[in-house]
Amino acid sequence: MRDKCRKRAVFIDRDGVINKLVHRPGIDVCGRRICYSAPWSYRELEIYQETKSSLDALGRLNLLKFLVTNQPDIGYGLLPREEHNKIMADIFALGFDDIFICFHGRHENCNCKKPKPGMLIEAARKWNIDLGNSYMVGDSVSDMEAGKSVGCKTLLVSDSLKTICNKYDFVAKNILEVARIIEKNERRKRNDGNFY
Numbered sequence: 001m002r003d004k005c006r007k008r009a010v011f012i013d014r015d016g017v018i019n020k021l022v023h024r025p026g027i028d029v030c031g032r033r034i035c036y037s038a039p040w041s042y043r044e045l046e047i048y049q050e051t052k053s054s055l056d057a058l059g060r061l062n063l064l065k066f067l068v069t070n071q072p073d074i075g076y077g078l079l080p081r082e083e084h085n086k087i088m089a090d091i092f093a094l095g096f097d098d099i100f101i102c103f104h105g106r107h108e109n110c111n112c113k114k115p116k117p118g119m120l121i122e123a124a125r126k127w128n129i130d131l132g133n134s135y136m137v138g139d140s141v142s143d144m145e146a147g148k149s150v151g152c153k154t155l156l157v158s159d160s161l162k163t164i165c166n167k168y169d170f171v172a173k174n175i176l177e178v179a180r181i182i183e184k185n186e187r188r189k190r191n192d193g194n195f196y
């Protein structure tokens, strides 16, 4: 029987969605060459201007807002713990209902690092969330895979990835467009009861 008390949520990735990525062309992180990374200091944190109002709009739709973020860089020695704590204080102040962080590195084989859905499953248990009627938002393929593997609708915040990723339901330019798409989808749901 369907549990009517279950709540619905939007799971939201952090870097590249809530705050800007930091451009570091050709830098080596744990044996992988990358172009963009998470901020490695509080000074580098730049929250997108439209983030706060977009999160507020999602909250008005009666959806819980959960941050689900991989943060392996402390373990890799790239981000001091105190800087991370300062960054997360600003992020939490944006109005998230809860925050789930995987601190594990690529070789630790944990169950929480996206693309694995461990953080979504933990949130669902803790908050009684109906995952099949919830959303996952992110700017990487692993975000889409984590969301899809537990039945969420997925929103990809990236123009360049949409050709190589087939695990998304919607594409958005930024968090503001995410809020607009979800608003529209919720209106459709209210009208005919279907979750698109």
Ligand SMILES: [Mg+2]
Binding pocket: 013, 014, 015, 016, 017, 138, 139, 140
């Ligand atoms: Mg990201």
Ligand SMILES: [Zn+2]
Binding pocket: 102, 103, 104, 110, 111, 112, 113
């Ligand atoms: Zn983990």
